[in-house]
Amino acid sequence: MIKAERHDLIVAELAKRGAVSVQNLAELLNASSATIRRDIAELDEHNIVVRTHGGAMLQDRNQELPFDAKVMAFHIEKRRIGAMAASMLTPGTTIGLGGGTTVMNMVTAMKKQTLHVVTTAVNVALELRDAPDIDVLLTGGVFRKRTAELVGHVAERTLQDVNLDVAIIGIDGIDLERGLTTYDSAEAFVNRVLISRAREVWILADHSKFGQVRPAIITEVGAISKLITDQNAPAELVAGIEKLGVSVLAA
Amino acid sequence: MIKAERHDLIVAELAKRGAVSVQNLAELLNASSATIRRDIAELDEHNIVVRTHGGAMLQDRNQELPFDAKVMAFHIEKRRIGAMAASMLTPGTTIGLGGGTTVMNMVTAMKKQTLHVVTTAVNVALELRDAPDIDVLLTGGVFRKRTAELVGHVAERTLQDVNLDVAIIGIDGIDLERGLTTYDSAEAFVNRVLISRAREVWILADHSKFGQVRPAIITEVGAISKLITDQNAPAELVAGIEKLGVSVLAA
DNA sequence: CCCAAAACGAGCAAAAATGAACATTGTTGT
DNA sequence: ACAACAATGTTCATTTTTGCTCGTTTTGGG
Structure with a gap:
């Protein structure tokens, strides 16, 4: 599995669940936790996900609006x-x-x-x-x-x-x-x-x-x-x- | 489950029910009450929820905006x-x-x-x-x-x-x-x-x-x-x- | 007003996650 | 074929998080 593919799947998983742990992703993608961490770090640099201790999430809860966000189309x-x-x-x-x-x-x-x-x-x-x-x-x-x-x-x-x-x-x-x-x-x-x-x-x-x-x-x-x-x-x-x-x- | 995910779920639960107890959350999230307390304390510091004895509740809408300290005075x-x-x-x-x-x-x-x-x-x-x-x-x-x-x-x-x-x-x-x-x-x-x-x-x-x-x-x-x-x-x-x-x- | 139960804070040790250095593998261009 | 390079996995010291214990505070019923 190539890096881009992993990145896509990480984003897809986040889209479904809102947040994922490094471990979950490592199992899911058959990669070491180090690799997953590097992936998440990269996605975070590009502002596509937010890196947190233990995993990643879609958005910083500090700026999470009380309504929509996850409901918003596309x-x-x-x-x-x-x-x-x-x-x-x-x-x-x-x-x-x-x-x-x-x-x-x-x-x-x-x-x-x-x-x-x-x-x-x-x-x-x-x-x-x-x-x-x-x-x-x-x-x-x-x-x-x-x-x-x-x-x-x-x-x-x-x-x-x-x-x-x-x-x-x-x-x-x-x-x-x-x-x-x-x-x-x-x-x-x-x-x-x-x-x-x-x-x-x-x-x-x-x-x-x-x-x-x-x-x-x-x-x-x-x-x-x-x-x-x-x-x-x-x-x-x-x-x-x-x-x-x-x-x-x-x- | 990672910390950020717990935080999200706590906020989501509050959005649904208005207030939750530490115990409820501990069961719901499979975490110890100490962890839940620490979570709530952190969310409270960021002014996302209000910490109370026994649990947490949503912000009082009237005093939530970005002014913090000044608002309380007088x-x-x-x-x-x-x-x-x-x-x-x-x-x-x-x-x-x-x-x-x-x-x-x-x-x-x-x-x-x-x-x-x-x-x-x-x-x-x-x-x-x-x-x-x-x-x-x-x-x-x-x-x-x-x-x-x-x-x-x-x-x-x-x-x-x-x-x-x-x-x-x-x-x-x-x-x-x-x-x-x-x-x-x-x-x-x-x-x-x-x-x-x-x-x-x-x-x-x-x-x-x-x-x-x-x-x-x-x-x-x-x-x-x-x-x-x-x-x-x-x-x-x-x-x-x-x-x-x-x-x-x-x- | 008092008491027991529940909740809390603080300190501590175990567990989990991280960052950094290094080894290994695979790929690319020459 | 070979060197250069990128990607991945491994190890280990360090940091963060978590659950537990115990003494203290708060709460609510009688």
Whole structure:
């Protein structure tokens, strides 16, 4: 059994049970505990799992939300997408972040880095409270209660004053002709401004978003730099997107 | 079973039942009562559960947020001050809110009212997520991690664009000669802007703030309209403040 | 108010897990 | 074929965790 296979199985086991011991995994995978420990350490470095004494778990209980998390759709995929996106950041750069669960997964994975963050999402700011080397600028704006995101002209004007190296946003639908879409038009507009201020645009979207069309258009597919998704994204759609000059990465 | 897993299960059990005994948990998790006690103690240190004699229970929702030590001090007084201030609001008006624990107490007490809120405090916005008839404008700005407040020119500029009926802020010190003061000068400055945009200024301060002087000046005592405090405020200071035209109310 | 049962904290020793160094195996490129 | 390298397993000293004992504190019933 090769390393990558073990890693996959460890993540799969965690997805099922939430936490596993080194011993269990050693038996399950016919590997020595030393190897399992090395595997877990590596997965932890990539922020895919959290290493603990005796084993590994999916998330640090300190940040475990009282609700969902484990119920959330495609949370393993989102976590891996977030971890990959976080690992691709250049230290010291300024990144703009929208809202959404996938982006939040990325934020938890990037806490140890050195960055400047501009965001329209209140949750992102709060999550970064214990990130010692990341400063956070909240755009301000009308507080959307459902998503805890900030919209409107205050958000827009604040964004007009910053330059971003990368804008990273989550979406609800991606379609070759209809572009990147979401449910709320005010949020779509703010995301459009975010995009306009950035040299590069990264989109985070698990495979369930492919081929979906939502009411509010954010931008066209050709306008983005990178699309970070999971292994299950439909191949022909991925090919079509790449043909538009977008680099598609599968976590 | 690894420690982290036990911790998760303890929290899960609490989520279901509200409270559990050490014995129950010991059986359920196949661990000794000593271990369970240590687990609960650790979870309690991280403020995830509340340790009690014989077991553990869920956090008291009213005092759970990130302020810890400060919240406990003068908790009762702050709550009464907050309740009184909330009861004095006129429906439909626009109020500006700063940060701090006393203001937060007021915010929890005003959720059912109909109001427009402008605030520099991220916690205030989140707290009002389930207030159906209050719309919230967050000013934006640099996110101060210690207090979760927003400061800097973005906050200032947003405030320049609004007119407030009342500005309500908490302070760390009030003194006849040295005025209203707080620890952080950036926050003091934002509060000053907040005050400048309002027709009326209400200050919330429990009695421990009287006679205190902190590094950063917000404004002079004569500039405020109402001071809402508790019964234990020193009488001679209150008299001096009233002489400056401030109406002092004791909750 | 008092007493017995239950729960607790602290110290301790056994057990489990870890990290680091080293040996072995397998793979890759030349 | 051979050297360089990565991955894995093994050993051992160290650290962390756990269960137990015992004296003390808290709780709740009479």
